[in-house]
Amino acid sequence: MFSIFSKKAKQATMPYTTDLHSHILPGIDDGSQNVETSLKLVDQMQQWGITKIVTTPHVTEETFENTQETIEAAYNELKTHLSNDAPEIIFSAEYRMDENFMKHLKNNTLIPLPNNYLLIENSFVQPFWDLKNLIFELQLKGFKPILAHPERYTYYYEQKRIYTDLIHLGCLFQINWLSIAGYYGKDTKAIAHWMIDNGYVDFMGTDLHNMHHAEAITEYLNSKDYQKVIRKLNLKNELL
Template identity: 50%
Template structure:
């Protein structure tokens, strides 16, 4: 369906990990791939970039994407039943990207969380304001046996404007997942600078594509063959492939 790249003699783009921990490729349940026709080429593309295992992380957000284990499981089944899926040769599982809100707190209370391997759980703030009591929530998650990972901390402008919060959260045991798209400059200058700062301070535990669509794939393809990419990943220690 998509023709991401023309043939070239340039080096083959490769992700700096083989396990993708943050993407929106399950069909029709959030603002990512709308159907299997869009999801399958994106899965094929990341496989060509060296990804062997994908943990899909659809949004779970109050009032917009109130996904449940049932809706996420159904989307997974639709995708994996496609004959083309078996031809790709990629291992697919699912968790979620949980917005820290009242809906999430209710899910926690009802034990309806879909964790990653090792009971890791991907959490995110609103882009408008931080969760009001994030340090206490991190502690509560740990008491329940979860290992929280904060999604794309570089994209929260209120954090990048006062960077001491990064070290505080990391010291509280919250790991960080930075978007490759941030390092590529896809969003804005501020997100890129904050991502580069987190890399320089050795505060990046996981990288993720946060891929939603073919535009993201095109942008990532260019970034993966750039000098900036080589500079960014030099010496970085990632935990992606432990999941």
């Protein structure tokens, strides 16, 4: 017999199966602090339909100076606890553009995403002093730079021209679901929607740090706005 009560609400899923931005490795940045939390976050990502996670711990001068060694150690620790049907997990990094980054670039010690994509971020206080030239230099070295959450840099809000300039230089943009969901405030949400409407969004990412983020993203995936937004997106996530 038909009953509306017997049907379990279907979990809304992401419009992609590969996520390229998260902080789920235990104990090496401001994301997951232990294996138990990491496993919860991985499980949540799996419920969103993600089958491949390219996780990206922070590499930031003075605060999180992670290296291949520190990231690999945390990755191996998590791996031993993962179940057989867990999503595939590989690691890269989210590089703050600073002197530490320039050192890695010079020494050839950067850990890119698959196909030589590279996730870079500005500080939230001020942009990297020579961003356009750095993007050019990265491209010359064969990297495909992806600017992480360009919608979160408030100092660009009054000079949106910079976004167009960066797009013309071939810099790719990765927007956070949390931004569109309004998690960081209405100004960030408005810029994120502006980028979507202008076709500036190459990748969407979770930037998942903790279960608060997970809950906010799940709530957004079940919203009407989400259904409207995914119709406008033309994502490159599956290229990774």
